[in-house]
Amino acid sequence: MAITPPSERIWWKEPVHKVEIVWVIVAFLWGVAMFFTMIWWHGFGQQNMSNEAYRIQPYQFAEKVDAMIAAHTVRQEGAFPVVKPPPGSDVYMMGRVYMWWPMLELEKGQTYRLHLSSIDLQHGFSLQPLNINIQVHPGYESVMTITPTTSGEFGVVCNEYCGLGHHTMTGRIYVVERT
Amino acid sequence: MNTPSVFRTCPTTGLKVHDAAENLIKANAVVAVVFLLIGGLFGLSIALTRWPAVHLLPADWFYLALTAHGFDVLLVWIIFFEMAVLYFASAILLNCRLAAPRWAWAQFGLMLAGALMVNVAVLQGNSSVMFTSYPPLQASPWFYLGLILFAVGALIGCAVFFGTLVIAKDEKTYQGSVPLVTFGAITAAIIAVFTLASGAIILIPTWLWSLGLVSNIDPLMYKLVWWGMGHSSQQINVSAHVAVWYAIGAMVLGAKPISEKVSRTAFLLYILFLQLASAHHLLVEPGVSSSWKIFNTSYAMYLAVLGSMIHGLTVPGSIEAAQRAKGFNKGLFEWLRKAPWGNPAFSGMFLSLVMFGFLGGISGVVMGTEQINLIIHNTLYVPGHFHATVVAGTTLAFMAITYLLVPLIFRRHVMFPAVAKLQPYVFGIGIAGISLFMMGAGTLGVPRRHWDITFADALTTFQFSPAAFLMLALNGLSAILAALGGAMYIVVVVGSVFFGRRIGDTEKVALGPATGTQAAAAVASYGSAGTLKIPGTVVLVGVFFVSFVLYYFVNWKYLAELWPLK
Numbered sequence: 001m002a003i004t005p006p007s008e009r010i011w012w013k014e015p016v017h018k019v020e021i022v023w024v025i026v027a028f029l030w031g032v033a034m035f036f037t038m039i040w041w042h043g044f045g046q047q048n049m050s051n052e053a054y055r056i057q058p059y060q061f062a063e064k065v066d067a068m069i070a071a072h073t074v075r076q077e078g079a080f081p082v083v084k085p086p087p088g089s090d091v092y093m094m095g096r097v098y099m100w101w102p103m104l105e106l107e108k109g110q111t112y113r114l115h116l117s118s119i120d121l122q123h124g125f126s127l128q129p130l131n132i133n134i135q136v137h138p139g140y141e142s143v144m145t146i147t148p149t150t151s152g153e154f155g156v157v158c159n160e161y162c163g164l165g166h167h168t169m170t171g172r173i174y175v176v177e178r179t
Numbered sequence: 180m181n182t183p184s185v186f187r188t189c190p191t192t193g194l195k196v197h198d199a200a201e202n203l204i205k206a207n208a209v210v211a212v213v214f215l216l217i218g219g220l221f222g223l224s225i226a227l228t229r230w231p232a233v234h235l236l237p238a239d240w241f242y243l244a245l246t247a248h249g250f251d252v253l254l255v256w257i258i259f260f261e262m263a264v265l266y267f268a269s270a271i272l273l274n275c276r277l278a279a280p281r282w283a284w285a286q287f288g289l290m291l292a293g294a295l296m297v298n299v300a301v302l303q304g305n306s307s308v309m310f311t312s313y314p315p316l317q318a319s320p321w322f323y324l325g326l327i328l329f330a331v332g333a334l335i336g337c338a339v340f341f342g343t344l345v346i347a348k349d350e351k352t353y354q355g356s357v358p359l360v361t362f363g364a365i366t367a368a369i370i371a372v373f374t375l376a377s378g379a380i381i382l383i384p385t386w387l388w389s390l391g392l393v394s395n396i397d398p399l400m401y402k403l404v405w406w407g408m409g410h411s412s413q414q415i416n417v418s419a420h421v422a423v424w425y426a427i428g429a430m431v432l433g434a435k436p437i438s439e440k441v442s443r444t445a446f447l448l449y450i451l452f453l454q455l456a457s458a459h460h461l462l463v464e465p466g467v468s469s470s471w472k473i474f475n476t477s478y479a480m481y482l483a484v485l486g487s488m489i490h491g492l493t494v495p496g497s498i499e500a501a502q503r504a505k506g507f508n509k510g511l512f513e514w515l516r517k518a519p520w521g522n523p524a525f526s527g528m529f530l531s532l533v534m535f536g537f538l539g540g541i542s543g544v545v546m547g548t549e550q551i552n553l554i555i556h557n558t559l560y561v562p563g564h565f566h567a568t569v570v571a572g573t574t575l576a577f578m579a580i581t582y583l584l585v586p587l588i589f590r591r592h593v594m595f596p597a598v599a600k601l602q603p604y605v606f607g608i609g610i611a612g613i614s615l616f617m618m619g620a621g622t623l624g625v626p627r628r629h630w631d632i633t634f635a636d637a638l639t640t641f642q643f644s645p646a647a648f649l650m651l652a653l654n655g656l657s658a659i660l661a662a663l664g665g666a667m668y669i670v671v672v673v674g675s676v677f678f679g680r681r682i683g684d685t686e687k688v689a690l691g692p693a694t695g696t697q698a699a700a701a702v703a704s705y706g707s708a709g710t711l712k713i714p715g716t717v718v719l720v721g722v723f724f725v726s727f728v729l730y731y732f733v734n735w736k737y738l739a740e741l742w743p744l745k
Binding site: 010011012013014015016017019020023024026027028030031032034035037038039041042045046047048049050051053055077078079080098099103116120121122124126128129130131132133134135136137138139140141142144145146147148149150155156157158159160161162163164165166167168169170171172 | 238239242307308309313315316355356397398399437438439440441443444462463464465466468469472473477480481482484485488489492493496544548549550552553554555556557558622623624626627628629630631632634636637638639640641642643644705707711713717720724727728731735738739741742743744745
């Protein structure tokens, strides 16, 4: 039968049940394990967010994008230039209302430095159907090293609300076999 | 201010009830329910728009409704109800008068004015910036001003709550430590002060920016500080609804916590670590380092998660202990089978507990893992997660305790008992569906806050898998079920409050198997359940833990299939 202890007892001086102690220890150790899993993945996992980012004026980023388009456009697709920079180089994609600019063509198995930024509002770079999602801020340029390992046509969707045309904001990345 | 305080004695529990406190609880709860209705209707229209075959609203209305839905239910319904919970957990449970009732009415007035101001600004159509209002997207100045007034009102409410605690201690209206439910409410109020201050720090300059007086708001800085309000305010909800779980266990079954020390320490962990959660929204942002992300997203090695996992044992454990003390000792689960499942306060509370843990808790930790966030950020998985925490967890718990507040505070019998009995199940199943199917769609890459995933008007298109469309249809059906459950709640509560049979001044009401005096002793005084065995709870917690570990590593497996990225 439950015995109610005297009510003047101070709560932090009370005894604790064994089942509670065991669960607290298990839950705590699980937390520690999850914490170190994140750190471990930085050393041994292949998918980590890069820590490389710069402050940049939106127009300066647009200039870099334009330079890449001028140098490496291989064809035009509707409103979009399709750009194929050489493997290992810097490639740029810019969010703006309402398109991901320009389209990129990359080679499978090659490594690129992908630069992302926005010229106007915040946008969400969402590469589908892979489901890689990266937030894009105006005024910040993030740089990450990516290696496409599957070929085909990949959609880039915007998944940060950016105004009434948000759902029309798309782009594309092609990954082709090595030539 | 000089009018003497008027008290009545509750015939059921024997607690002294301060008139002013009672009126304020009523006013805050009524406004809360009105905004639940408005926000809920916006929510239903959103789900029906997402369902591609229905596609109810045009795009501009969809984004407007999304902004209004987030504000009306996530802030207005929940914070108004929390004000009622704070006044209940201080003045009523401590047998005390409420401090400065006029200030409490100022809380009510300011919050109501702020809520109306934001709604008008949003409905005018020039503030469809989403609940988060990330700059450089700009809303009308009235939108930010309304938010600021609302936050100031809520801060005043917290001050009244703290004042009441001081009076109760000074006038020795309770013995020993405050009861656990009050302790939980104190946790919520402390977190609320931090949260509302963060809101003020970022919203005041943003308001000035919308007036043209400040030239630039850095979008990253905004997100960091804004989520100090946006996410941490969800921890107010967690603290408040965990307190409500304990309150319902105590009032319906006479349950005492297994040990006060463990339950209170778990609340303390919330105060110490929950504020780091702003990082959950910055895991795939540029300009924030991985070490910062890892430390903060894990609440410093998951210490706040530890708090919730402790409550996950102690809340069902206290119920098992109380049931076993009544003689339900057969096997592992007789205590659970013979629990009062026909009592909507209990069933709502237990469903809230289970869904918060299994759906909301596990998904929250998984998506808050630094690298796993890459496959989840801003997909529909995110609203899937928080509908499990905030709707299945907080809203359902608040609905459940309403069935006790109606007889105790409004002094009316609950009308339509057959409807009330079914309500938590209908709402609970609906919301579980909403949450699961949104998470499913998110796993398939469907973006959140998106009017048209067929991209009919886009310059170039992308085809989502048919499974994603199926998920959105099932989400729409679940939303209809949840809306039905919400309507049942509103019919029962509004009906009872305005037209229910009055409870006489000496009439006792039955809250559950426990008598009124047992309920009062359990909820309004300090004390642990003492020695006990809780094998059934241990099994339930074991199932939870195994699901958690499996789901966690499954997501690492998904992540490992992506293109290498660094």
